[in-house]
Amino acid sequence: MKPIHLHDDRLFPVDEKTRGIARALYQSVRNLPIISPHGHTDPRWFAYDNNFGNATELLIIPDHYVFRMLYSQGISLESLGIPRWDGGSTESDPEKIWRIFADNYHLFAATPSRLWLDTVFKQVFGLSDMLCADNAMAYYKHITSELAKPTYKPRALMNRFNIELIATTEGALDPLTHHAEIQGTEWEKRVITTFRPDDVIDASREDFKQNVVKLGELTQQDTQSWQGYLTALRQRREVFRRHGATATDHGHPTAATANLTVSECEKLFDKCISGQSTEQEQELFRAQMLTEMAGMSIEDGMVMQIHPGSFRNHNASLFNKFGRDKGADIPQQTDYVNALKPLLDKYGSDPKLNIILFTLDETVYARELAPLAGHYPSLKLGPAWWFHDSPEGMLRFRHQVTETAGFFNTVGFNDDTRAFLSIPARHDVARRIDCRYLASLVCEHRLSENEATDLAQDLTYNLAKKAYKLEGY
Amino acid sequence: MKPIHLHDDRLFPVDEKTRGIARALYQSVRNLPIISPHGHTDPRWFAYDNNFGNATELLIIPDHYVFRMLYSQGISLESLGIPRWDGGSTESDPEKIWRIFADNYHLFAATPSRLWLDTVFKQVFGLSDMLCADNAMAYYKHITSELAKPTYKPRALMNRFNIELIATTEGALDPLTHHAEIQGTEWEKRVITTFRPDDVIDASREDFKQNVVKLGELTQQDTQSWQGYLTALRQRREVFRRHGATATDHGHPTAATANLTVSECEKLFDKCISGQSTEQEQELFRAQMLTEMAGMSIEDGMVMQIHPGSFRNHNASLFNKFGRDKGADIPQQTDYVNALKPLLDKYGSDPKLNIILFTLDETVYARELAPLAGHYPSLKLGPAWWFHDSPEGMLRFRHQVTETAGFFNTVGFNDDTRAFLSIPARHDVARRIDCRYLASLVCEHRLSENEATDLAQDLTYNLAKKAYKLEGY
Amino acid sequence: MKPIHLHDDRLFPVDEKTRGIARALYQSVRNLPIISPHGHTDPRWFAYDNNFGNATELLIIPDHYVFRMLYSQGISLESLGIPRWDGGSTESDPEKIWRIFADNYHLFAATPSRLWLDTVFKQVFGLSDMLCADNAMAYYKHITSELAKPTYKPRALMNRFNIELIATTEGALDPLTHHAEIQGTEWEKRVITTFRPDDVIDASREDFKQNVVKLGELTQQDTQSWQGYLTALRQRREVFRRHGATATDHGHPTAATANLTVSECEKLFDKCISGQSTEQEQELFRAQMLTEMAGMSIEDGMVMQIHPGSFRNHNASLFNKFGRDKGADIPQQTDYVNALKPLLDKYGSDPKLNIILFTLDETVYARELAPLAGHYPSLKLGPAWWFHDSPEGMLRFRHQVTETAGFFNTVGFNDDTRAFLSIPARHDVARRIDCRYLASLVCEHRLSENEATDLAQDLTYNLAKKAYKLEGY
Structure with missing residues (x-):
């Protein structure tokens, strides 16, 4: 049998000088609390602690x-x-x-x-x-x-893992029972929800029509009308905020946004809930809804996360047997520069808007995302994500983003995982890679060691708290 | 207060052996004169020296x-x-x-x-x-x-900065008054213009129609007819050449080219100057005009620079207040392999044609640009540009281009800047990064140190002079 | 005169520690026999040994x-x-x-x-x-x-080069005379053919119609009917298998696949052999034929290689004078995630299907190919190819593919060359670069040295033999 190979210097660059600086930077952040503002752990774990x-x-x-x-x-x-x-x-x-x-x-x-x-x-x-x-x-x-x-037990591990705050993700129809259980306890500030309304926005889902009906029941609004539907969404956002949510999350196939007139919206909505909509109409509806969500974010202050670019359930026979989220989601080419323009034309200059963009298409890091985030006050960049939540993926992110967007248009790391036990390991990889990147800049005399030390803290802790508006937590 | 961190070895690789070679190569080129064949400084500075x-x-x-x-x-x-x-x-x-x-x-x-x-x-x-x-x-x-x-003063700085030659960029309607001021002085060979006709070619501009009228006034040609318009452009090119221009510059949204018949051109031109053209027609007109410009380049020997791929003025509200060039230009995906084919089919094999291609979409370096430049005698590659005029951007350029295009299908560095004081700093970054890249090749035994020394000179000075036909200057 | 610069440590990283490990790994594989399962050498060389x-x-x-x-x-x-x-x-x-x-x-x-x-x-x-x-x-x-x-002589060089097995590539109409010459000799197991049916599948070729007629003559099948055409192809595959082929090869412009009904196929086929087909129909026919070929691969066990993404004969005037394969093939953007879905929907879960995907568009490595190969049992990734068969290209392949697809969804190196004398040099570059990559993983403590040693053998020899089903050879 071979030993587990988990060297203290893992992921650091081999050059001794750079490694020494990376190690020192890492020592200064390795024990900082974990902020996990985006993920998919089960709130039951923290509510009932079984x-x-x-x-x-x-x-x-x-x-x-x-x-x-x-x-x-x-x-x-x-x-x-x-x-x-x-x-x-x-x-x-x-x-x-x-x-x-x-x-x-x-x-x-x-x-x-x-x-x-x-x-x-x-x-x-x-x-x-x-x-x-x-x-x-x-x-x-x-x-x-x-x-x-x-x-x-989950809460013991939360403490052992030094997780200061964790956000789960719930659909718009989720009753938030488990988060309600936590309300009023000392855990209230540590386990919060996130509003993910894809189930009531994506008209291509087989359960969309029925979900919109449920949304009406839950909110006592007439969700068969465009205005009632929007009111119902506003209301769910408020309920989520009362359960700690500071952010929304949108996992659309593309980053398309739209800016239709009210009467166009009404017609499109009717078509979508009729169950007779075409793929193009469904795409347009999702696009319009991102813009609507941005408008609501300006009203209620929730940070908006946009995660496009996955071709979901690519393997048809597997999907038929096993359903969603079985490893058959494949990234695809994703445009942002044209896709986001309608939303940005309408709301992009509003100082109250905060959007965090993610991508599965690394070709947009330097070409589109860094220039967009390095210009629009409303846009920041989420970390390397999913397939790219890896040492090489994180390095490519920093190398391709930093020169144009700087560090302060990024938002720190998030683990995006349902694998609770791996959260410390994932944050540890991010901390090591960020320190490695900073150490290279220091050794190439592009940054002073003092600056790198401050930036290591920012990338590990401060930027996430600020970007997700967790400073009151 | 902290000191400015400007180490002698900045941007060199950390490894001592490679750094030593990079340093030696850099010493051999750091004091070479600056050739700045593409930029946006103000000719008034050099004409009046205030x-x-x-x-x-x-x-x-x-x-x-x-x-x-x-x-x-x-x-x-x-x-x-x-x-x-x-x-x-x-x-x-x-x-x-x-x-x-x-x-x-x-x-x-x-x-x-x-x-x-x-x-x-x-x-x-x-x-x-x-x-x-x-x-x-x-x-x-x-x-x-x-x-x-x-x-x-500008001229004192020109000397202090060791700028042997600088090219400014003027629109087709520019009277070239300031360059005329320089004609006949010892500065004539050091400050030249570049012909950038976008203002009379891009029919999507609000001032296009009016610009074509002005072009007629300036040249005494009937620019309301296709042939008169072409003659007027030929004439302006000649005027620019008399003011030192050796190159033209074309900043189109895409690299599209076309090869229409004369009668199709006439119809399209009429449509465009009528002010009634569609976006597709405007795109087709720009495409045709790149091919026309290539034809004129073959006639008059001017080098043609093509800079596509920017979504200009992306931020609508900012554009409405502040106008063009306010940092809201965002790169977008850019195709070359299909886009350039009509022009190349017509003129690509003519030994008198010289085109320099630039990109804001790094995904085309290895996929399209290096293979195109590594094949067509008429095509060379401009340096990493704009958002990619950076240490990482330049390294990516060399790493992705060299193996297929070699060094001799590239054209050295250009600073493309209006920030006159930063010109030496920008060329210095390019020299350091090129020397760093060459040093890595030497240390990995892919190039001898002698060859690297020759190449450092070529990349810094010779290739730019040759590619922009500045050898008589 | 300068010496040829061919250092023992060429292509290894400059850092002494990593270089030492790379060197040790390389020593362990440098003398392994060469498996060349995909290439374009001339079978006459090996048949007649002139x-x-x-x-x-x-x-x-x-x-x-x-x-x-x-x-x-x-x-x-x-x-x-x-x-x-x-x-x-x-x-x-x-x-x-x-x-x-x-x-x-x-x-x-x-x-x-x-x-x-x-x-x-x-x-x-x-x-x-x-x-x-x-x-x-x-x-x-x-x-x-x-x-x-x-x-x-060719056979002496085969021995001197330590080439255990080489596959040539022949069109569907090739009489395989030279391979027949080898049958029954001791070279039978060392020189095999590969079935490349592009000439009878690509209806955009000027000789397509005539090739389908020839296919009929060769097989005594009615290749003017869809079913006869398919039967003829099945028969040719069998003949190729008898001449050693274990694989097919498909060089389509795109990776498009289709899944039409039999009657749609019949109509499309009729259109294509009529010589009246549009470009869209030709593309759809190629797409359908990839799916047909996958079906036949399931029947007869041949491994299917798909090499899309080249814009062939881009330089029109050169093509008119010199014909195909004269250096004017330019890569273009290539989609896999949508393109392959029809084929994968039909056959992707069949354990008997083996497809090896290649690309000239490196942007798909991390975005599409690694996720596809890291999920579908039927898909594996061919090595960095053509313009990317280079030190930088191979490194990019490993860096962008490994974290998602691992090593065991790749198939080792192939040289894809007609330059017989360069085969050892090409495999040597691949071995050096793979060892360099593995050494970096070891030095960054992402892999143990023992694991790296095993993997070096796999990447050099075992994976190719297994993926191309050469284990009986």
């Missing part, structure tokens, strides 16, 4: 980074116990599933998943040999028995 | 790199004294403006502006503390008083 | 990397002896041509051609001075006289 289940249930089944790689090498999702929405059968023995994972752990060499998992195994569970076929069951048992201890 | 005004007027108000960054952080252009074309009020106290700039100087950390400005402050004005809130007024006064000295 | 001709005929005339660079600097293809298909005259004195090449050898500085050529000159021919004007004729004579020796 222990997690077994290793497989926590570390494999919900992690699409893990099972997509296994699937790409011919391992079926059925054999990995991924739940099916068509009701078909799937493996139910967590030990069998864990064994498959262990047997194939070599596939993850040089991927961020490997880095995160090794960090979890070693730092969260105290394991020291690398996962392999031989120790698979010992691993499984150790992790599963640790998870049963009080020190592995 | 002193510049105050620090704010020279260093902030004309520099869109500077005020776009300030604007992106919520500082209004009004407060920065940017002149408005709607006649609205704007700050007129240069000291107040300078103070805002100084208070926000940290925003420029790790940007090329910071590098250029620090170099100007230290090397041109002898300042040694970094600009900050505390020394803002001392800075302002020092710079402003220096600017009043004879040694800071 | 000596090659002179230096010019072998090293310049067939190498479009070489003559495209010379052409880009104004040297006509006529003067380089490139054969014309319009029957026009062209230089026939090989010494004159060689002299031009030698005079301009400096143009290749820092290109992969220079690296390959220097390696051939030194390691294959024992030359030690770099090619230049002064030694041009000595070079020519030395190379030409060496080529006449028995030790320079």
Whole structure:
């Protein structure tokens, strides 16, 4: 068996001088509290503080980074116990599933998943040999028995992980029951929600029509009319804000925005809720709704996150069996410069508007996003995201963005994960890479070491708090 | 207060061996004269040699790199004294403006502006503390008083900066009065013009129709007919050549070219000067005119520069108040391989044609531009430009272009700036980065040190003189 | 005269620690046999084992990397002896041509051609001075006289180069006479063919109609009907398999695929063979045929290589004189995520399907290809190719692909060349760069040295054998 390879200097540049500075910068930020303003953890964990289940249930089944790689090498999702929405059968023995994972752990060499998992195994569970076929069951048992201890309950881990604040993400129709449970407790300021209204905005969804009806029931508004629909959304935003939300999140296929007249909006809305809309109309409706959301953000102060560019559920046969979010989302080319113009023409100069842009298309970093964020006061850039939430991805982000947008048009790191145990590992990668980048600037005499030290703090902590308006938290 | 951080080894790689070679190469070119074959300085400066005004007027108000960054952080252009074309009020106290700039100087950390400005402050004005809130007024006064000295007059600075030749850029209707002033003096060979006919070619401009009328008045040609219009352009090109121009410059939104029949051209031209043309017709007219300009370049030997890919004046409300060139130009995806084909089909194999291509879309470096320039004798590649005129941008250019196009299909550096004082700093960055790149090739044994030394001279001086046909100058 | 600069440590990183590890990894793979599963060498060489001709005929005339660079600097293809298909005259004195090449050898500085050529000159021919004007004729004579020796015959070189297996590429109509010659000899397992049916699939070709007729004659099938045409293709695939082929190769302009009904296919096919098809119909036919080929691959087990993204014969006047493959192929933007969906919807989950994707558009590495290959079991990624078969190109490939696709969704290196003598040089570059990349991962503590050693073997040898199903060879 081989040891887990988790060197103190991992991800730092090899040159000793740069590495020394990177290490010093990292020492100054490694223990700062974690701000996690965008993610997908389950609020039930923090509301009820029950222990997690077994290793497989926590570390494999919900992690699409893990099972997509296994699937790409011919391992079926059925054999990995991924739940099916068509009701078909799937493996139910967590030990069998864990064994498959262990047997194939070599596939993850040089991927961020490997880095995160090794960090979890070693730092969260105290394991020291690398996962392999031989120790698979010992691993499984150790992790599963640790998870049963009080020190592995969600709130205990929040403290151990030094997570100052975590935001979850809920759909517009979510009753926020679990967040309500937290209200009034000492956790209220540490676990907040985020308003993600895609389910009531994206008319291409099979459940859109029905979701708009539910929105009406929930808000007692006539959501069959354009004005009633908007009022209902305003009301949900307010409810979310009362449960701590400072931000909205919009995961559209493209960054398209529109600026239609009210009567055009009314007609388009009618078409969409009729269930008879074309793909073009659905796209236009999403586009118009981004502009509407920007208008509401100006009213209520919520920060708007726009995450376009994913071709969702690309694998049709997998989607039919397993449903959404099963690793078959593929990035595609994404335009921002034309797409955002209608929204920016209407609201881009309003000092009360705050938009954070993300991308899965790295070609826009230097070409579109840095110039846009380096000009518009309403635009800032979210961190390297999803497939690019990786050492190389983060480096490309800094290298391609900084010269035009500077550091202060960026918003720090966010982990965007449902893999709670990996949150410290993910923030640690970001801290290491940012320090590495700053150290290179210092060694190339493009920045003084003093400035780099201040910037390391900003990138790790200050910018996230400010950009997501968490300063009162 | 902190010192200005301007290390002798700035921008060199950290590795000592590579740095040593980079340093040696740089020593061999650092004092070569500057050839500036493409830029936007004001010919009046060189014609009349008057002193510049105050620090704010020279260093902030004309520099869109500077005020776009300030604007992106919520500082209004009004407060920065940017002149408005709607006649609205704007700050007129240069000291107040300078103070805002100084208070926000940290925003420029790790940007090329910071590098250029620090170099100007230290090397041109002898300042040694970094600009900050505390020394803002001392800075302002020092710079402003220096600017009043004879040694800071434009021609004195031309000599101090070792600028052998500088090209300005004038529209087709420009009377070239200031260049005429220089004709017959010893400065005639050092300050030349460039023919930029966008104002009489781009039918989407609000002043296009009127510009074509003026073109007729200026040339005594019937510019309401296609043939008269072409003759007028030929005539203006000749006038520009008599004022030193060796090149034309074309800043179209795209690189589209066309190859229409004469009768199609006539119809399209009529439509465009009627003021009734559609966007598609305007695009097609620009496309056809690039091909016409190529034809005239073959006749008169002028080098043709094509700079596509900017979405001009993206911020509508800012444009309405402040007009063009206010930092709201955003690059967009740019195709060359299809766009240039009509022109290349017609003229691409003519040994008398010389086109220099620029891009704001780095994705085309390796994919389209290097393969095109590495094949067509008529095509060469301009340097990393505008947002990419930066250490990282220049490195990406060399890394992505050299393996396919080699060095001899590139044309050296040009500064493309109206910020006269920053010209030495900009060329210095290019020299350092080119030497750094060459040094890496040497250390990886991909080039001998002798070859690198020759190439450093070529990239710094020879290629620009040759590509812009400045050898007789 | 300067020595050929071919350092033992070429292409390794300059940092001593990383270089040391790169060197050790490279030592472990440098002498592994060469697997060349995709290329364009002439099967006659291996079938009849005759000596090659002179230096010019072998090293310049067939190498479009070489003559495209010379052409880009104004040297006509006529003067380089490139054969014309319009029957026009062209230089026939090989010494004159060689002299031009030698005079301009400096143009290749820092290109992969220079690296390959220097390696051939030194390691294959024992030359030690770099090619230049002064030694041009000595070079020519030395190379030409060496080529006449028995030790320079193709089979002797196959052994000397340690090429375990080489695949050539033949069109669907090729009689495979030369491969038949090899059948039953000890070379049968070392020289195999590849099925490239573009000539009978691409209806935009001037010879398409006639090729489909020939296909019918060759197979005794009614290729004027859709079903007969498909049967004929199946039959040709079988013949190719009997001549060793394990793979097909598809060089379409785009990666478009389609999934039409049988009756739509029939209509489209009729239109295409009528010679009356539009460009759109030709594109749709190619798209449908990729899906058909995938279906046949599932039946017969052949690995499918898809190489899209080249705008062929971009230079019209050159094409008219010299025909195809004369260096005027320019990459263009290429979509995969939408283009491949119809094929993947139909066959993507079939465990028997094996597709290897290549690209000339590097922007898709991280955005589309790595996510696709990191998900679909049927997809793997071919190496950096053509313009990107270079040190920088290979590094970009690894840096942008590995974090999402891992190593095991890639297929090792292939040289894709008709320049037989350069094959060892090309594989050597790939081995050096892969070892360099792995060494960096080790030094940044992202991989253990043990893992890197195993991976170096995989990337050099195992993955290619497995991906191309050469394990029985």
